[in-house]
Amino acid sequence: MSAITRDEVAHLARLSRLALSDDELDHFATQLDDIIGAVARVAEVAAEDVPPSSHALPLTNVFRADEVRPSLTPEQALSGAPAVEDDRFRVPRILGEEA
Amino acid sequence: MSLTQKSAAELGRLIASGETSAVEVAQAHLDRITSVEGKVKAFLHVDAETTLAQARAVDERRAAGEELGPLAGVPIAHKDVFTTVDMPTTAGSRILENWRPPYDATITRRLREAGLVFLGKTNLDEFAMGSSTENSAYGPTHNPWDLTRIAGGSSGGSAAAVAAFEAPLSTGTDTGGSIRQPAAVTGIVGMKPTYGGSSRYGLIAFASSLDTPGPFARNVLDAALLHEAFSGHDPYDSTSIEAPVPPVAEAARQGDVAGLRIGVIKEFSGEGYQPGVMARFRETVELLESLGAKVVELSCPSFTYALPAYYLIAPSEVSSNLARFDAMRYGLRVGDDGTRSAEEVMALTRAAGFGPEVKRRIMLGTYALSSGYYDAYYGQAQKVRTLIARDFEAAFHQVDVLISPTTPTTAFPIGERADDPMAMYLADLCTIPTNLAGNAAISIPCGLADEDDLPVGLQIIAPVLGDDRCYRVGAAVERALHDRWGGDLLSKAPAL
Numbered sequence: 001m002s003a004i005t006r007d008e009v010a011h012l013a014r015l016s017r018l019a020l021s022d023d024e025l026d027h028f029a030t031q032l033d034d035i036i037g038a039v040a041r042v043a044e045v046a047a048e049d050v051p052p053s054s055h056a057l058p059l060t061n062v063f064r065a066d067e068v069r070p071s072l073t074p075e076q077a078l079s080g081a082p083a084v085e086d087d088r089f090r091v092p093r094i095l096g097e098e099a
Numbered sequence: 100m101s102l103t104q105k106s107a108a109e110l111g112r113l114i115a116s117g118e119t120s121a122v123e124v125a126q127a128h129l130d131r132i133t134s135v136e137g138k139v140k141a142f143l144h145v146d147a148e149t150t151l152a153q154a155r156a157v158d159e160r161r162a163a164g165e166e167l168g169p170l171a172g173v174p175i176a177h178k179d180v181f182t183t184v185d186m187p188t189t190a191g192s193r194i195l196e197n198w199r200p201p202y203d204a205t206i207t208r209r210l211r212e213a214g215l216v217f218l219g220k221t222n223l224d225e226f227a228m229g230s231s232t233e234n235s236a237y238g239p240t241h242n243p244w245d246l247t248r249i250a251g252g253s254s255g256g257s258a259a260a261v262a263a264f265e266a267p268l269s270t271g272t273d274t275g276g277s278i279r280q281p282a283a284v285t286g287i288v289g290m291k292p293t294y295g296g297s298s299r300y301g302l303i304a305f306a307s308s309l310d311t312p313g314p315f316a317r318n319v320l321d322a323a324l325l326h327e328a329f330s331g332h333d334p335y336d337s338t339s340i341e342a343p344v345p346p347v348a349e350a351a352r353q354g355d356v357a358g359l360r361i362g363v364i365k366e367f368s369g370e371g372y373q374p375g376v377m378a379r380f381r382e383t384v385e386l387l388e389s390l391g392a393k394v395v396e397l398s399c400p401s402f403t404y405a406l407p408a409y410y411l412i413a414p415s416e417v418s419s420n421l422a423r424f425d426a427m428r429y430g431l432r433v434g435d436d437g438t439r440s441a442e443e444v445m446a447l448t449r450a451a452g453f454g455p456e457v458k459r460r461i462m463l464g465t466y467a468l469s470s471g472y473y474d475a476y477y478g479q480a481q482k483v484r485t486l487i488a489r490d491f492e493a494a495f496h497q498v499d500v501l502i503s504p505t506t507p508t509t510a511f512p513i514g515e516r517a518d519d520p521m522a523m524y525l526a527d528l529c530t531i532p533t534n535l536a537g538n539a540a541i542s543i544p545c546g547l548a549d550e551d552d553l554p555v556g557l558q559i560i561a562p563v564l565g566d567d568r569c570y571r572v573g574a575a576v577e578r579a580l581h582d583r584w585g586g587d588l589l590s591k592a593p594a595l
Contacts (some may be wrong), residue, residue, distance in 0.1 A: 004466070012462040015469075016418065017425075018453070019446035028459060035463060035523055039407040042479045045486065052481030053488060055308045055338075057563065062337040064336045066122025076201035080429030090428050092441040 003036040004029065102127035107173045107321040108266040114172035115161070118203055121172030125154035125216050128174045132218065132265045135595045140240050141250075141260035143179050144186050145219035150174070157214045171214030176266035178205035178257045179220035179311070180227055182301040183207050186217065190303045191225040191235040191253075194424050194431045194452030204301025205336065206270065206312055206329045213328040218266050222256030223452045226421065227272055227305045229253050230280055230526035233517045234456045241513070242285060244553055244592050248510040250527075251281030254315070258285040261315050263595060268325050269315040274305050275409055276506075276530025277314045278540035283505035283556025284586045286544045288322045288573065291317045291530075293564050294537035297326075298333035306416035307338070309409075309534045310501060317589060319543060319574040323351035326566070342564060349509025350567035357391035361572070362498035366402045367529045373508040375548025379555040380504045383545045386579055387502075387572075397497060399490035406481045407534040410524060411467045411480035412535070418464030421457065424449060459520060488536040495562045500572055502530045505542040505556030538562050541569035543577055544588040554588060 006029040013020045013028075020028070074087045083090035102110065102124050109437050113119045129147050136142060157172045160267035177183065180190050182200035189195045203211070210217070232240040232255030240255040240434055242248040243263040246328060250259040254271030258281035261269050269277035273291035282289025290313045297312040306309060314325035326347050333339040368377060426432040426448035427441070434447035453461070467476040507528055516522040533540040538561060545557040557576065561568035581587055 001228055008466075009462065012465050015460075016465050017422075017442065017446045017449050018461065018542060019443075019450040020458070024450075024455075024458075028455075028462065031459060031520055032463060032466070035410065035459070036466070038521055039410045039467075039476070039480075041407045042404055042411065042483050043475060045401070045404055045479070045483055047479065047482035047486065050482040050485050051479060053484040054481060056484075056488070056535065057338075057340070059338060063332065066292050067348075079201055080198050080514045082430070082432035083435070089428055092435050092437075092439055092444045094441045 002033045003040065004033050103131045103264045104434045105267070106318055107170060107316060108324060110173045111169045112269060115167070121154035121157040121216055122151060124172060124498060125174050125218070126151050128266060128406055130216055132565040135265060137260050138241060138246055139243055139263045139265070140238060141221055141256040141265055142176065142190060142219045143191070143222050143237055143256070146186065149185055150216060150218055153216045157216060158516055160214065162408045168213045168328060169324055173215055173268060174218045174266055175210060176218050176221045176257055176260040176269040177207065178223055178254050178270045178272060180272055180303045181270065182303070183217070183220065186220050188220070188303070190227070191223045191237065192452065192454070194448070196431065198430055201335065202301060204400055204467050205298035205333045207237040207301060209329045215328070221260055221269060224253035224255070225457050226303065227253040227274060228417070230276070231513070231516065232256060232401050233513065236454055238575060239513055242288065242510045243595060245510065247512055248553070249284065249424065249513055251284040251510065255281045257315050258282055258287060258289065261317055262287050262589060262592070265501070267317065268321060268445050271315050272302060273313055273534065274309045275413060275472060275534050276527035278315065279505050279528055279530045279540060279556065279558060280534060282315060282542040284510035286554030286592065287315060287317050287487045287540065288319055288543050289313065290322050290326060290541040290569060291539065292326060292330060292566050293539045295338050295471060296344065296564070296566065297330045298336045300333055300335035302363065304420040306413040307420060309413060311534070318586065319570055319577050320348065320351040321353070323570045324519070330394055333419055336358050345564055345567040347567050347570045350571040351574045353571060354578055356387055356572055356575045359392045359500070359572065360498040361387055361392045362397045362494055362501045363394060364402065364501055364503045365396050365398045366400070367503040371507050373478055373550065375550045376504050376506070376508060377547040378549065378557050380557065383557050383576060384502070386576065388436050390551070390575055390579060395498065397494055399494055399532070401483060401486035401490045402532050405487055405535060406524060406528055408480040408483035408487070409531045409535060411476050412484065413469050414460040415477050416463035416464065417460045418551065419469060421461055424452065454541040456520070484535045487532050491532070491536045491538060491562070495556055500568050501560040503558045503560040509548045509551055509553035509555060533560055539569050541573050543573045545576070545580065546588070547591065
């Protein structure tokens with residue numbers, strides 16, 4: 001039995017905002033099935049009472065004083081933008097899309 | 100001996116004493132790059148004018164009487180995943196082709212302040228995801244020992260540049276072995292510091308809870324000097340440790356293992372391990388015993404599950420981190436013809452701009468984090484991560500450092516594993532547990548495998564903030580091996 005179907009991979013691609021071709025979907029479906037089959041081995045570990053670690057070291061939130069500091073100029077911030085208009089990032093339409 | 104053959108420490112001394120200049124040293128390395136780069140392909144960007152201008156500035160600072168550090172004027176190759184205002188930063192991806200960042204990474208800034216001279220930016224697997232640099236959008240780097248083989252990855256360009264004498268030093272990042280594995284397969288030294296010991300600010304994120312910048316060099320002391328030059332607390336990185344940098348250069352100068360307790364990790368041997376790799380490893384164990392160390396074998400049972408846990412945790416973080424490449428604020432934008440929505444442009448851009456491994460990991464992470472699968476995959480992997488940290492903790496109650504081969508095999512041929520992700524992932528089998536637990540580990544050369552005459556790496560693993568132990572043991576082994584070989588390992592490498 002496969003761990004993941006081609007339809008599920010197509011769904012993941014949509015969630016991931018990746019416009020994949022049919023060939024890519026076929027290829028990735030096979031490879032992801034292999035990978036998921038292999039990583040599923042973590043289930044063999046008896047770990048019911050083990051707390052999860054999201055991080056290697058114990059961390060607490062780090063705060064700093066809320067002070068005004070020098071930051072990027074508009075020119076610097078926009079320097080890598082694909083499109084700029086009136087000192088702003090120009091983007092394709094985001095309103096009026098169908099759900 | 101030509102300037103390109105010298106160690107970084109020696110170059111620093113020669114420049115400080117005025118016997119040579121930063122400009123002369125930079126020019127010698129630029130010439131070397133010109134002569135071998137066509138074969139090695141370690142660099143994505145070299146700009147001689149910028150390099151020489153930096154070198155001149157260091158010579159001027161020195162002439163003006165400024166006190167400079169031990170590496171002032173020494174050239175360095177910089178992994179192309181750290182932002183640099185005066186050089187493009189691509190992360191090996193089409194999506195960032197020709198991108199000029201508006202700010203320097205903390206590590207970039209600290210290297211500038213220490214007077215290091217950038218030779219250029221080095222090749223890597225796209226977004227540092229891979230073990231061979233074959234995932235670079237700009238073509239693979241070639242191993243200076245055998246140009247048909249991989250130089251390791253993801254920091255393969257940085258390792259190859261140092262092994263090919265194009266640079267005495269380079270930077271890398273290690274998320275699952277991306278410094279130690281390339282160092283091992285190219286016969287040089289590579290160190291993964293304690294997580295949080297070196298800043299991630301301005302490092303393009305792959306897996307934020309694992310990513311660790313570190314140094315490459317041709318010997319242990321040089322690596323320690325570079326480690327000291329860029330490490331230490333950074334207020335711009337919220338996961339940076341507020342602790343002094345361990346005394347790594349001092350440890351590298353001392354190099355001593357007498358009375359030290361050393362553990363051999365039982366899980367890192369057996370099927371899949373190349374006989375020539377294991378033979379050099381066993382010899383090194385005997386060498387350590389002859390130097391006065393007490394070696395014991397011990398078991399870290401959870402390490403068997405480190406690889407699967409890593410390939411759930413790292414991709415999960417990838418799926419989140421790489422969402423920032425949205426075609427809106429910087430980088431590539433495809434298909435914006437006035438008829439398409441932002442979301443369509445985003446999906447077309449990401450499909451065109453990311454390579455196959457990055458796409459695989461984004462989708463794998465999206466899967467592992469999705470409701471219904473989260474507990475079984477990401478949640479369970481996080482528990483395994485706890486168990487791996489506990490295995491290390493128990494081991495370090497018994498011994499001072501742990502050792503293993505750095506990689507199960509020597510450098511494999513370019514193309515052999517390129518479209519077989521699971522085979523590629525095995526290259527990091529021995530290095531991944533350290534990333535999951537956040538502690539320190541180094542790889543140093545320990546000989547050539549009999550089957551293929553290719554370099555073998557010894558991994559030395561220390562507890563969190565015990566980075567100096569890696570250098571102390573590494574320097575002792577290095578000195579004993581150099582005595583045995585009558586020189587360093589790279590002197591056995593074929594001429595390019």
